[in-house]
Amino acid sequence: MLKNTEKGYGLIAIFTHWLMALAIFFMFGLGLYMVELTYYDPWYKGALDLHKSIGIVLLVLLLFRLIWRQLNVKPAELPGPKLEQAAAKIGHIALYALMFVIMISGYLISTADGRPIMVFEIFEVPALPWSFENQEDIVGDIHFWLAWVLMGFVAGHIGAAIKHQYINKDGGLSRMLKVNK
Ligand code: HEM
Numbered sequence: 001m002l003k004n005t006e007k008g009y010g011l012i013a014i015f016t017h018w019l020m021a022l023a024i025f026f027m028f029g030l031g032l033y034m035v036e037l038t039y040y041d042p043w044y045k046g047a048l049d050l051h052k053s054i055g056i057v058l059l060v061l062l063l064f065r066l067i068w069r070q071l072n073v074k075p076a077e078l079p080g081p082k083l084e085q086a087a088a089k090i091g092h093i094a095l096y097a098l099m100f101v102i103m104i105s106g107y108l109i110s111t112a113d114g115r116p117i118m119v120f121e122i123f124e125v126p127a128l129p130w131s132f133e134n135q136e137d138i139v140g141d142i143h144f145w146l147a148w149v150l151m152g153f154v155a156g157h158i159g160a161a162i163k164h165q166y167i168n169k170d171g172g173l174s175r176m177l178k179v180n181k
């Protein structure tokens, strides 16, 4: 139930996939919205604090998800040409890598001035003991562009899920929606 099987994803993989997918769409919108706010906007600080707090929770979830993935069997590949199966594998690795680099760059923007990140007023994540010149601007650009690249990959990912479900009719989408014992 909780773990993956040869046939499909378990509850933990499904739950973390959808929780993170929803949060990432929200973070993308929030990110673009909050950088347009001015200092005098009542949401100026709150929106950024929320973005950083959710971001740190997402980083923890991502690390958990990668460890969980290593501890589980991988569901069998969906039927299809070898090239498509390879594209799916590379696409999934790219999604994980993009999420990781976006989150690390977000951490590096937020801590460039040596200050820690306060997560939901509950705990602090310290800054690294070193930083580099123009860190905030350089990683800020990386963060912005990779967020767009991630959305591009996610669009392809959604297209692939729909194609599997409705054109190939191999249950490609259903297996991320319900546990298959
Ligand atoms: C997958 C998760 C994330 C997504 C999709 C995302 C997306 C974005 C986007 C689209 C922007 C606007 C960039 C711009 O217009 O310049 C932004 C800004 C920002 N993000 Fe994220 N972000 C994520 C995670 C994080 C994390 C984990 C942190 C820190 C812990 C963070 C910190 C920031 C900061 C500080 C800014 C403001 C940058 C500036 O003022 O130029 N983000 N984010």
Ligand code: HEM
Pocket: 017, 020, 021, 022, 024, 025, 069, 075, 078, 088, 092, 093, 095, 096, 099, 154, 157, 158, 161, 162, 172, 173, 174, 175, 176
């Ligand atoms: C920010 C949005 C999303 C991200 C970052 C994301 C990321 C991922 C990743 C990394 C995997 C591979 C899981 C693994 O085997 O370890 C995956 C699987 C999957 N995702 Fe997403 N996803 C997102 C949104 C969506 C959406 C909106 C859909 C549906 C329309 C979807 C459908 C699926 C399906 C069906 C699988 C299973 C593929 C298979 O069985 O081979 N995902 N997703």
